[in-house]
Amino acid sequence: MGWVTRNLQSGRRLRPIDLARGHGLSTQAIRNYEEAGILPAADRTPHGYRAYTPLHERALAAFLALVPGHGHGTAASIMRAVNEGAADEAFGLIDGTHAELLADRRTLEAVENALRDLASAAVADRPAAAGSTAGSGPLFIGPLAGRLGIRPATLRAWERAGLVRPRRDPLTGYRVYDEADVRDARMAHQLRRGGYLLEQIAPLLAQVRAAGGPEPLESALTAWRTRLSSRGRALLTGAAALDAYLHARG
Structure with a gap:
């Protein structure tokens, strides 16, 4: 069982390094994604450190899965729309990529x-x-x-x-x-x-x-x-990851 699966099951808090390690990213990249609205805003510990959750891991996995099919810019816009509660806007962006393909x-x-x-x-x-x-x-x-x-x-x-x-x-x-x-x-x-x-x-x-x-x-x-x-297959993979994130958000 991988570290991501354990964290999702336990529901414990995750540090930026925990989130970054599973995808070969830097902690700065995680902070950048949060600031760009790709990840939901993190809670802060009493000492001011970011505290992520398994929901953030779902968001990161969804974004990284969306990039190959939609491109970085559109994938980021999709995630921002979802995180802002504008699901219809996100679906419209997804429809646009499918129409382009x-x-x-x-x-x-x-x-x-x-x-x-x-x-x-x-x-x-x-x-x-x-x-x-x-x-x-x-x-x-x-x-x-x-x-x-x-x-x-x-x-x-x-x-x-x-x-x-x-x-x-x-x-x-x-x-x-x-x-x-x-x-x-x-x-x-x-x-x-x-x-x-x-x-x-x-x-x-x-x-x-x-x-x-x-x-x-x-x-x-x-x-x-x-x-x-390949792009069509990537769109399917991205859709599955985004659906998992939407279900996790409730």
Whole structure:
């Protein structure tokens, strides 16, 4: 049985060092957490020393469990709200983090769908036979718009937003879309169909360009999905610890 369990069962008073030791923290960190409202205010001994209780241990455990999923700032705000008796405010902060995680998941799924769309398009555009040039080479704005099923004006709007960056033919001045431009246009089209705004799409396409294409980006997307899963698990752990603290508060 650990020292925390013994203290929780005995209900005895805890010194700052007792609270800090179980989490590898300094006593100054414990005092800072109390001053920030993350821990409830401690009682004082007749000599002026802080006297913590098992309830403070629950609060500290809850805060430390909330940090990986919510971040330090939001976790601190959640604990302050709870300690001030504003549980609904704390729940609203928690809901906000879950909404943010859901938005990140949907963005990831949209990018993955766009990459799959690119892969399918690459197969469809591949020359049907050796020596064929159908579907290959640069495109002007009309043929590309027709291939995507959009208007040329849409491509021009995407260019103004930085989603596509076609070069200009030196003789005619016409826009010329090379293979990378076509790829970016396809991704933009897929993401727009998914409901994403132009300003949301631009940074995603910048990542594709920085990675050198969609293939190198796939490993980054796998790492992104892993991070989202880890954060989701951390939110569950934090919720359990916070629930234990709420029950201890009564």
